[in-house]
Amino acid sequence: MMKVGLIGAGKMAEAIIASLIETKTLGAHQILACEIDAARRRQVKRRYGINVYSRPEHIVDASNVIFLAVKPQSITDTVRSFADALTAKHLVVSIAAGKTIANLEGLMPAARIVRVMPNICSVVSHGMSAFCMGTRAKAADIKSVKVLLSSFGKVLELPEKHFDAVTALSGSGPAFFAFVLQAMVKSAERMGLSKDAALLLGEQTMLGTANLLMDKKLSPETLIEAVTSAKGTTEAGLGVLGKSDVAEILDETLKAAAKRSKELSG
Ligand SMILES: NC(=O)c1ccc[n+]([C@@H]2O[C@H](COP(=O)([O-])OP(=O)(O)OC[C@H]3O[C@@H](n4cnc5c(N)ncnc54)[C@H](OP(=O)(O)O)[C@@H]3O)[C@@H](O)[C@H]2O)c1
Incomplete structure (x- = not known):
């Protein structure tokens, strides 16, 4: 037993x-x-x-x-x-x-x-x-x-x-996703939504996105394409993300977490 x-x-x-x-x-x-x-x-x-x-x-x-x-x-x-x-x-x-x-x-x-x-x-x-x-x-x-x-x-x-x-992506990852959520919720609050409403909208969207990707076995690229219509709202937002250095910052974020994981093993 x-x-x-x-x-x-x-x-x-x-x-x-x-x-x-x-x-x-x-x-x-x-x-x-x-x-x-x-x-x-x-x-x-x-x-x-x-x-x-x-x-x-x-x-x-x-x-x-x-x-x-x-x-x-x-x-x-x-x-x-x-x-x-x-x-x-x-x-x-x-x-x-x-x-x-x-x-x-x-x-x-x-x-x-x-x-x-x-x-x-x-x-x-x-x-x-x-x-x-x-x-x-x-x-x-x-x-x-x-x-x-x-x-x-x-x-x-x-x-x-x-x-x-692994430690960087899935071990520390929940904090990184929560950081992104926090920033999006603050932005929605500045547009006039209450914090509760913004949190519910943001959290359920985060959860639904992961479920959709996994259940339908979609790649992130395919999902982005599916949500983005020409001259639409998502395209407008992605235009800002694409021009920014968010991808680079996330790369640095995961590298820092992985480096710390390596240091802890020393
Ligand atoms: N939290 C996460 O997201 C996460 C994710 C992946 C892996 N981990 C790993 O999981 C492990 C635990 O993390 P955690 O977040 O659960 O930490 P935690 O909440 O601080 O839990 C560790 C507990 O063990 C107690 N403790 C310390 N020394 C002890 C001993 N000699 N005998 C009995 N109990 C002792 C601590 O008491 P005191 O507080 O009084 O010292 C504390 O209550 C860590 O090694 C971490 O790397 C955590």
């Missing part, structure tokens, strides 16, 4: 716990967590009915799958506190930005490792997770990982060399 222990019970861990329970992938009795912050421990325990402990040592022995869900800066110290208790029964799933398979396998020589880059949209079960298997992972681990990750969104296996780009 799968027993999942989460180390760190912050935002991402909560999204994982909630999805595993809501989709009935696991029962609450199959999930344990540990969390440094006492108030947060009580909150997570109350919300999900799972046992939440103060230290990793308390959950390692009782789990066969361990999610590492602390901030990248805390990974090394946190892992050192329980690495000796890991055995061949443990599959460790790290969601920490920038922590490489080599880093993680060095820190946890006994465990099988999977590296995952999820995103915050996992909170509403529309997450995007990329994963890559460590050198000691087995074929059966791929199946387990896919089952667990698909409880909170879509899943894609990719070679580790792409993880800095």
